Amino acid sequence: MFKIATWNVNSLRIRLPQVLAWLQSTAIDVLALQETKLQDQDFPSAAFQEIGYHAVFAGQKTYNGVAILSRSPLNHVISELPGMGDPQKRLLCASHHDIRIVNVYIPNGANLESDKFLYKMKWLSELESFLKVQLQASPRLILLGDFNIAPTPEDVHDPQQWEGKVLFSPAERAAFQDLLATGLCDTFRLFPRDEKQYSWWDYRIAAFRRNLGMRIDHILASHPLCAQCHHCHIDREPRTWERPSDHTPVVAEFDIS
DNA sequence: ATGGTAGTTCAACTA
Numbered sequence: 001m002f003k004i005a006t007w008n009v010n011s012l013r014i015r016l017p018q019v020l021a022w023l024q025s026t027a028i029d030v031l032a033l034q035e036t037k038l039q040d041q042d043f044p045s046a047a048f049q050e051i052g053y054h055a056v057f058a059g060q061k062t063y064n065g066v067a068i069l070s071r072s073p074l075n076h077v078i079s080e081l082p083g084m085g086d087p088q089k090r091l092l093c094a095s096h097h098d099i100r101i102v103n104v105y106i107p108n109g110a111n112l113e114s115d116k117f118l119y120k121m122k123w124l125s126e127l128e129s130f131l132k133v134q135l136q137a138s139p140r141l142i143l144l145g146d147f148n149i150a151p152t153p154e155d156v157h158d159p160q161q162w163e164g165k166v167l168f169s170p171a172e173r174a175a176f177q178d179l180l181a182t183g184l185c186d187t188f189r190l191f192p193r194d195e196k197q198y199s200w201w202d203y204r205i206a207a208f209r210r211n212l213g214m215r216i217d218h219i220l221a222s223h224p225l226c227a228q229c230h231h232c233h234i235d236r237e238p239r240t241w242e243r244p245s246d247h248t249p250v251v252a253e254f255d256i257s
Numbered sequence: 258a259t260g261g262t263a264g265t266t267c268a269a270c271t272a
Contacts, residue, residue: 010263010264010272011263011265012263013264013265014263035272037264037265051258061265062265062266063270063272064270064271065267092265108271108272110271111270116271122272148272200262202262202272203261203262203263203272204260204261204262204263205260205261205262206261216269241262243263245263246262246263248272
């Protein structure tokens with residue numbers, strides 16, 4: 001059994017006790033983190049090592065920052081998205097045995113009229129190119145992270161209100177489908193689902209209490225791995241804790257010998 | 258239609 005998860009922690013400095021507690025209450029093999037907001041010299045490697053996790057990370061001051069925690073050593077690390085020439089630390093790719101793990105913090109995009117949205121679409125386009133190369137070399141691949149895209153109306157609490165807005169625009173949804181078309185499937189949608197299951201709720205407007213959320217954190221797996229995926233769930237519990245991240249973890253399990 | 262909160266850093270930006 002192989003259990004992998006993604007969690008946008010919105011500052012690992014603040015959330016470290018929660019991440020440690022959550023890891024110790026689950027049986028996670030690999031955890032992809034986004035928005036660590038830590039420079040590499042400040043990354044709490046020792047704290048994770050004490051509970052049995054190796055860590056690789058790519059951080060910067062104040063914004064962004066990604067990390068992968070793993071019970072087994074990780075290798076062949078890439079922390080730059082080719083084609084971007086980008087100081088923003090939003091991608092971290094590493095191998096866990098023969099599984100290629102691609103952890104992403106896809107840009108938010110602000111709004112459809114902004115330069116940030118152009119940057120988001122460019123980033124998605126470069127990610128698609130990068131994935132094709134990675135899949136060629138590594139047929140067993142998992143792409144996971146904070147995508148900042150709700151792929152379908154079922155992933156949005158009020159799809160009419162959100163139609164055409166950032167996180168749920170036709171262009172972003174099309175880009176998400178382009179990612180799937182490289183040879184991936186959305187593990188969450190491999191199984192029957194209750195409605196209104198989300199991974200992110202705005203801190204404002206008491207969104208969590210009212211379940212006004214969106215499913216924007218995803219675990220996509222290449223087809224050979226999808227055949228071995230037997231479970232995916234959103235763990236709402238950390239979102240109920242004191243001083244939570246605005247995102248909650250998503251977990252997928254694979255039957256891998 | 259606007260803004261509501263949270264984190265980083267310390268006025269303003271990102272989300």
